Amino acid sequence: MDVADLGLPVDVPSTALFTDQYELTMLRAALASGTAERRSVFEVFTRRLPDGRRYGVVGGTGRVLDAVENFRFDTAVLTFLREREIVDEETLDWLAGYRFRGDIWGYPEGEVYFPGSPIMRVEGTFAECVLLETVILSILNHDSAIAAAASRMSAAAGDRPLIEMGARRTHELAAVAASRAAYVGGFATTSDLAAGFRYGIPTVGTSAHAFTLLHDSERDAFRAQVDTLGRGTTLLVDTYDVAEAVRTAVEVAGTELGAVRIDSGDLLLVAHRVRQQLDELGARDTKIVVTSDLDEYAIASLAAAPVDAYGVGTQLVTGSGHPTSSMVYKLVARAESADPKAPLVPVAKKSSGGKTSVGGRKWAARRLDSYGVAEAEVLGTGPVPAALADRQLLVELVKGGEVVAREPLDAARERHTRARAGLPMSATQLSRGEPVLPTEYLHASSGS
């Protein structure tokens, strides 16, 4: 059947084409030159955090596992590659049988990371690993950017729940992934039904200004909503005059009204006034939800305001100023020959220009101080020091091509809470600063 029949927005039949063309031309040339089968190690890392950020958050690991499993070259894709003459017949034959059969290790989803952290390590033949570069980076770069913004917002919100409502501000499928990453970063719910459908994230939503404007009066609109959705619903009170709307809302719904939502104006001021008015009307349990262009700073500025929940849209799905994570996928070691037993040689780009990287297959561990608080991200290419053996960060995700580390999304969410709590307290300061942990390198030659 034709995928288009399903009404999908983009009829790309597998994840295999979420790939930059050069990966296929490199494969073709490597197959021809006899280097394709050299055992290789690629690592995903970032050279820096976004300016001023104190930690990064790994988002998207679970989606990477799905993408690797579904990276298959079917007939439609092979036909496309043949017609465009992107690769030759020998390469097409190789691609037709492609399954990733190597190993992937990585920081588990929700874990925090720092400059240089080997967030993911992909090992296998050059041929099977080089093809995964773009799709792995797309997912980790996007989802980690959202997870990091979500984490800062959830730290700022404290115990108050955060609602993800940014679907309309980003690509319709990026929105679904953003909602997932926001949940990992500490958000409680989403307005995006596709995210609820696909990932089981709790969904919320009641009404917009259009609903009030549709009716002959605000009272009619409120009555229609309460009659249908019940007194526990959230009424939007800023279409006309807020004070009048709050009065009408309580008249219509009674003091059991669930919540009112404020979507414009000086939220600090309006929240105080609305709280006072609700209390005076006896609606002491009616909550206040605010939802107007919030970011982590605006959330923090409302800490002392009588606000019960925050809805966040634009700033969440755009990573609060940093919509991507500058992660790269680099060859760090490869075998001397195609012999599966040939030793690995560390490799790294050497030219000037600031894009150098550290060669060699790395381990990573987080060293704690005497109080149990993280004090350094330690990376190395030699043996792991005994004192760090049980503080290692990389876990096995894919073994011989089989995914071995699926987990519920809540596991990643809880992991993030723990990981952030283990950082020095300055991690959750919103002010711009340096990464809260230094990255230290222990090289094989240091013999430690």
Add this chain to the structure above:
Amino acid sequence: MDVADLGLPVDVPSTALFTDQYELTMLRAALASGTAERRSVFEVFTRRLPDGRRYGVVGGTGRVLDAVENFRFDTAVLTFLREREIVDEETLDWLAGYRFRGDIWGYPEGEVYFPGSPIMRVEGTFAECVLLETVILSILNHDSAIAAAASRMSAAAGDRPLIEMGARRTHELAAVAASRAAYVGGFATTSDLAAGFRYGIPTVGTSAHAFTLLHDSERDAFRAQVDTLGRGTTLLVDTYDVAEAVRTAVEVAGTELGAVRIDSGDLLLVAHRVRQQLDELGARDTKIVVTSDLDEYAIASLAAAPVDAYGVGTQLVTGSGHPTSSMVYKLVARAESADPKAPLVPVAKKSSGGKTSVGGRKWAARRLDSYGVAEAEVLGTGPVPAALADRQLLVELVKGGEVVAREPLDAARERHTRARAGLPMSATQLSRGEPVLPTEYLHASSGS
């Protein structure tokens, strides 16, 4: 069949769930209150351009048409909505038969826009229109942000081709849409195979640093690439020492070498040196491609450098600092009753807080000065003045639920070139400034 069987990255079976929950709860309440069938007009517009930008570019119109056609509630979706108790049985029945049967007008894709421009106008019953809010905004907000960045970059690049290579920096499907929007905005090619597959955009790509590092020497790598991809290929020359790599490249490929790529360092300086070296080696026709974190400013700064093509990644797919377009979808008019002949009443949010909008169903026209250059974006709710009748911007996209305005992507690309050329010359200044056209409102009551 299960959509997951197809290996799709997100198994959302139609576009109907790219929807915020409140659209369904509003539908439910409106069906119950008898207002769902009121004829309604929603408009998409933005209150402001991103700070400093002089014009916006409409991107994604073609994708909106696909999304509206595929907005269907199938069994899996209805089951989800029932199990989550998001709507009641009456609403589920209504949704099961849902097809958008209204009309959509809009600025054609590639057209430029300004604050207030009614980029899209959706007309039908409240029920059928309210459901489309999120998916329409997701597409237009994302794709227009990318198209606008692409347009600035293509203006800065002049006749030199731009290569879109940002897939790895954004969500894997946002990348496909970004590639499409970049093409509309003036890019020539993309590295993203899925964009080539789905939209027929020309794809390019040869090799990365990993390919050089895989081989025992740079010479081996270059020879492997040239043997397979031919002398016309592009060799990446900044893995070790650029001058040595250029010498090796010409030794291996001869003076017919297609191009060299520089991906790091001071591009202005390096491009001059590499050009001189290539010329001295007799490779006068070998082109220079640069690809390191470029944005429109970096492209402009290389205008006098011997560069033949630019590859742009991160800054393109993140909208060069503005990854979304702040478009909103607002009810601007609705009927007094559910009677299909009832007159329309203009409506608009009134409360303070800066989020007000202009009520009424609008036309839009671009007024030209005596030299034929655009001088104002004129919007109105009454009759169109005769002088502007043939300068109207809105075209019919969907009529009675049928898409009537499909076009090849090249038509949008060419339209953008024409539309930008019709603006005052200051439009393509990169410096921050005001919108290059003022927005003027002619209200019905002004009688013009």
